[in-house]
Amino acid sequence: MQVQExxxxxxxxxxIERSVRFYRDVLGWRQILPAPGDGGELDRKPFAAFNAPSGRTHHELLLIEVGEDAAALPEGRRVGLYHFGLKIGTTDDELRAALAKLAETGTPVLGMSDHTATHSLYIADPDGNEIELYVDVPxxxxxxxxxxxxxxKPLYL
Known part of the structure; x- marks a missing residue:
């Protein structure tokens, strides 16, 4: 077996509604299920599927609501997901635009790093899942x- 992607x-x-607003309105994912505006509260679903504006595949992100009483992610060192990376462009100007959008939406930046091959901003979604927003260094x-x-290394934009 060989993983393709x-x-x-x-x-x-x-x-789910809070998370949909974050992934759709802050990060710019395209919501595909349930279709935005279909039925309002009466048609509320406990899930949402998204793909990137490129439309590369059927879906790239699926959110499943588990409720407010779900256990929080443990603090500190733990086994499991550390973060996932989202490529948002190819230039530092695009990273600066992302930084401005994050400030506009009140999304805290947890860190900024120069990894030589990439320049990255780190944020968290409303449930504490860490996300790396990055550009490849030309x-x-x-x-x-x-x-x-x-x-x-520290990144200065």
């Missing part, structure tokens, strides 16, 4: 160990 991500969330040779194994 990462297909999709599924996250449990406490409040001209980096991905075949060199230095490009992938360099220690992270």
């Amino acid at each position: 990462l297909g999709h991500l599924v996250l449990y969330v406490r409040d 001209g980096i040779d991905w075949e060199t160990p230095e490009a992938l194994g360099s220690p992270a």
Whole structure:
């Protein structure tokens, strides 16, 4: 067996409407299910599916509501997902635009890093799932160990 690509991500969330607003309105995902505006509260579903504006595949993100009483993610070191990365462009100007959008929506930035091969902003969704928003640095040779194994440095935008 050989993995061809990462297909999709599924996250449990406490409040589907709050999470839909974050992923759709802050991060710009295209909601595909349930179709936005279909039936309002009476048609409320405990899930939402999205794909990126590129329409690369049938869905890339699925959110499933588990309710407000669900256990929180444990603090500190733990086994499991650390973060997932979303490529948002190819230039630092696009990263700066993302930073402005995050400030406009009141989304805290947890950190900013220069990884040599990528420049990254780190945020969390409303349930504490960490997300890396990144751009690839032009001209980096991905075949060199230095490009992938360099220690992270502070990023100044």
